[in-house]
Amino acid sequence: MSKVKCNHCHLEFSESIMIKEEELNFCCKGCQGVYHLLQDQNLDSFYDKLGNKTIQPPLEVSSDLNKFDTQSFEKIYVTEDENGYKKVDLIIEGIHCAACIWLNEKVLYNTDGIIDASINFTNNKAKIVWNSEKIALSQIIEKIRSIGYNAFAYNSKIADEKASLAKRDYFIRMMVAVFATMNIMMLSVAKYTGFFTGITPEVRHLIHLGEFILSTPVIFYSGWIFYRGAYYGLKNRILNMDFLVSAGATFTYIYSVFILFGLKGESYFDSVSMIITFVLVGKYLEVLGKKSAVDTLDTIKSQIPLETTLIKDGKKVEVSVEDIQIGDIVELKTGDKASVDGIIIKGESSFDESSISGESLPIYKKANDVIFSGTLNQDSLVQYRVTKTFKDSTLNSIVTLLEDSLASKPKIEHKANEISKGFSVMILTLSILTFLVWYFFGIDLGFDYDGVSHFEKSFIVAISVIVIACPCALALATPIASLIGISELAKKGLLFKEAKFIEELARTTKLVVDKTGTITNGKLSVVKAQILDENIHKLDLLYSLLDSSTHPISTSIKEYLKNHYKNLSLKNLSNVKTLQAKGMKAIYKNLEDKEFEILGGNQKLIEEFGIKYKFDSQNSVYIFAINKKVIATFELKDEIKDFAREFVSDCLKNNIDVIMLTGDNQNVANYVAKEVGIKTVVANINPIQKAKYINKLKEEGHTVVMAGDGVNDSVALSSANVSIAMGNGADISIAVSDIVLLNNSLESLNQAFIISRKTYKFIKQNLAISLIYNLITIPLAMAGFVMPLIAALSMSLSSLIVVANSLRIKGK
């Protein structure tokens, strides 16, 4: 059947399922509604701006609008400006392109009572100012939802404002430095060309003057942060990298000012601004990384509900999430998000855990199953007993974890700072020694003074030692490579808590993996199918019934049918109903108007409808029946993850021995290990034994990396050199692990190893470059062979090499 585009979202669907309206096609009621709303409000130019791009169909959201007008919400998120207007910071969900921003802003501005509404396209954050006498916040949110988007509030006061201000501040300082340095470089080209083609002293003086004017804001405005850093360092009795950068720049600047005002020689304003600019660009990248981390954090935080319904003495009470105690009974309605972790005691439902694990398929949960905070109840009412307070619940733990990683400085940076501390002292000492030797003993040693005074020559040589050693390359060697490595890793859904794990991961010799959740995934696949009636029309009905559900079992069987039967088509089913935790029911009318009752689901459903069909299996079961006659049965089981075989063979190729530790029985473990190519398997092992096994490997001198997901892996994870938690893992395993795999795939795990090895290689190369550079140039500078001019040029070159070398991590 041909596919047509939805007139609102532009996504393509089979023509049979489209809602038709003369020439128009809509994939769902939501799209239809938004389309007409935009037409009515003369906002149809949205579609011109959208062009050929596709957007997400309108989000289905629950009717929780009242919470936006509650006092607890106002207390946390709403502020008042000087004019008496209310202000709120929101994160808008569903924004895909500039046209979405345009539409949201336009609709909001056209609403009476809204004073200001600006949405940031980069992070989808919005600032709304409104007159509370004319409109309520819930009405504003309703407006946003009516055009197919959704909004969550976040508290910008905590981190966002600070990060935004820091980003803006560094951006301006960096741009001033870049602007001035570029102009100085142009003037310098003229000056250096003049050395070969001839230049009058007046023109040279003019160039020096121009350079002076341009470099002054660079050193005192852009470079201010280095002076500040050096000051705080000195206050704490630490000579840090900032000190060396600012000392080198200041000395060179002062010397150049003397040259400008009459002293004989060359000025080095260009090297002053180069030093500042280069290091500043590195710092700006760091600030940028922090800002995007804050944005991610705000998005996660905005998902946390503020209030929840408790059942107390048979009555429902709304309480703030902070007041929930362990043992309380929480009622979770359809469309509600769990605010605390707990265990289901009543009801069954599917949960969307995407905010925790990134997995888009909903997970079916029944009594005694664990509910994680931040997950969304999708179909029916459940009650659960709280097992953790809000503070210790999954979502809040993830937030705290991320906040901690933002606040803590990577250990590798500590190390680099320590090196630079020693380096700074050494260079300053060498420089002073050089000056003293040149000034007092130069003549005895037969040094060449080029006809200038002793003091001047000694000063130039001493300055050139500082300038040449200005540790741009050293300062940039590790952070630039780590930063590029970590951002590359983050793009692939790999969160590294500290940069040092790049190094550890690169040096891994043993990789220990858990079976369930690491090598196999929670996704079910059909292991046995019995089609009792192969009539294609009947299978079409099964296919259509499966198509109307997003349940993992339905999705897996649909996939199976697609792979095994060609020419399946979708039929028009009516009265499609989801029977919670049992399956689905629908009615089909054929051309002769004859009705068929269609059922698909588990044993319970079949029994409920009075169909006598016994089906025993250890696996999950799906039975399909038409008019009470069973047509097909399916058995489903957990399957081995894609890419598992390639991942194991890649590890072996890189001399990483893969070991599987599992609590499962020997047969299953052997089967899985054989399938993926793992040679060492230890089955029937408990969590403590897992940890002991890892400790033994460590004692043998191996660098051990452990990848796991369950609570049972947490002890082992904490024993390994580096622990990797699969994203859908339990909160405890995420808490003790060093790296979190957001998308849970082995391909990303493989990428973690590949990118880490690559980054580590480049860090080593960078350190070697700067070390060799310093070893060659510092003695030359001390001996007076390197003039500050050449020192500045070569220093810039070494920094450029380090930056360019690090950028190669992104390649391939």
Add this chain to the structure above:
Amino acid sequence: MIDSTLLMMLVVGLVVSFAILGMFIWGAKTGQFDDSNKMMDGLLFDSQEDLNDAVSRENKKEKDKEEQKKSKPKN
């Protein structure tokens, strides 16, 4: 002669450059460069209709502020 021309060029060049830099800093300080993606897509939003919209938004803000001021003394 050449030197005075050069001096003049240098001065004009620096003045123009610093003026542009000043405008840039003003833009950055007022948050116009905070959203890099929106800035890049700015071209999509400068039709006559969009510019008219921008003016009417400003007018609406002013009107609302005046109303707010008027209503305040009564309270």
